[in-house]
Amino acid sequence: MASPAPLAPTTLYGSDGHGMVYGFRFGPGPSCTVIEDAGLLPADGFERPAPDGSFVWLHFNLANAAAEPWLRAHAGLPGDFFDALHTGSRSTRIERDGDTLFAVINDVVFNFAFEASDVATLWVSVRAGSVVSARRSPLRSVDRLRTDVKRGLVPDTPVALLEHLLQHQADELQRIARMATDRVDDIEDEVLAGRVTQHGREMSRLRRLTVRLQRLLAPEPNAMLRLLSRPPAWVSSADVQRLQQALDEFVVVLRDIGSLQERIKLLQDESSARVAEENNRSLFVLTMVTVLALPINLTSGLMGMNVGGVPFSQNSHGFWWMVALIASLTGLLAWLALRRWLSRAPKK
Numbered sequence: 001m002a003s004p005a006p007l008a009p010t011t012l013y014g015s016d017g018h019g020m021v022y023g024f025r026f027g028p029g030p031s032c033t034v035i036e037d038a039g040l041l042p043a044d045g046f047e048r049p050a051p052d053g054s055f056v057w058l059h060f061n062l063a064n065a066a067a068e069p070w071l072r073a074h075a076g077l078p079g080d081f082f083d084a085l086h087t088g089s090r091s092t093r094i095e096r097d098g099d100t101l102f103a104v105i106n107d108v109v110f111n112f113a114f115e116a117s118d119v120a121t122l123w124v125s126v127r128a129g130s131v132v133s134a135r136r137s138p139l140r141s142v143d144r145l146r147t148d149v150k151r152g153l154v155p156d157t158p159v160a161l162l163e164h165l166l167q168h169q170a171d172e173l174q175r176i177a178r179m180a181t182d183r184v185d186d187i188e189d190e191v192l193a194g195r196v197t198q199h200g201r202e203m204s205r206l207r208r209l210t211v212r213l214q215r216l217l218a219p220e221p222n223a224m225l226r227l228l229s230r231p232p233a234w235v236s237s238a239d240v241q242r243l244q245q246a247l248d249e250f251v252v253v254l255r256d257i258g259s260l261q262e263r264i265k266l267l268q269d270e271s272s273a274r275v276a277e278e279n280n281r282s283l284f285v286l287t288m289v290t291v292l293a294l295p296i297n298l299t300s301g302l303m304g305m306n307v308g309g310v311p312f313s314q315n316s317h318g319f320w321w322m323v324a325l326i327a328s329l330t331g332l333l334a335w336l337a338l339r340r341w342l343s344r345a346p347k348k
Helices: 067-075 079-086 140-150 158-192 200-217 221-229 237-292 294-303 318-344
Strands: 020-026 032-035 055-061 093-097 100-108 119-126 130-135
Touching (some): 055 067, 055 140, 067 079, 079 100, 093 221, 100 158, 119 158, 158 200, 158 237, 294 318
Parallel strands (some): 055 130
Antiparallel strands (some): 020 032, 100 119, 119 130
């Protein structure tokens, strides 16, 4: 009897068999332990606050098909969390859902190339005893937070962990704004130097990026204000202050991005004006060349007709008389064109 065919290996996308990329348990005290496998967690081990004040952070990769079913079965997350994964708004927000904080955070992917499509979403659920985050693409800010934890960062509360994540996102956003500003500075120098034709596409790309960043990364103020005014009972006043500081940092960075977006718009207007001026100058030169060629074309057409009475046809010097006449008319038109050209030239 033939042996059964081996099963195809499951694609884990850098996560374990349950879709968890990594996990940590913080506390009690300044301690942190690594959670190797989500399957080793108790069924209700992170649904309620631990008596010793410890909490877990579990980060999942939704590209792994096993991640969402495991979260539905074991994480105890509200239904709105899973609805947001598929149909919810992608704009950045932090809102209260009962005793849970639900956050939608937009971040840039690792291979960020200043494209508007290089922005991906991270969904976070924060409770008194756990932080569960999920994404479909590797993101920079959450990976920087993981690196900090491995280097010894131990947040004392779940909200403190969320605040560190928001800080990293603001830092990453500031880095992108700084890089975009440097590129806009170079483009501006070249535009002012008259080299405008090769930068139109890049300026459009940078403007699309800034518009998308400002639209997706700006936290929804109403949701944030409701959260800060009526936080869950387990959120301390210090945690509320941390969230307020994170919001203030976002406001500063988004103001810089808004200024950069306006600057790119003005630069595009300047570039378009210079291109239009260049096109008008080329069209004027083409028109003048056409006008200068008018006498010789008109005269050759008239003299080429096979009819009687052609001027100077019987004169031995008729050809040279016609050359002199055409040269005179062309010289007159050239003088008028040069005079008009000089009148249009900017005065220094």
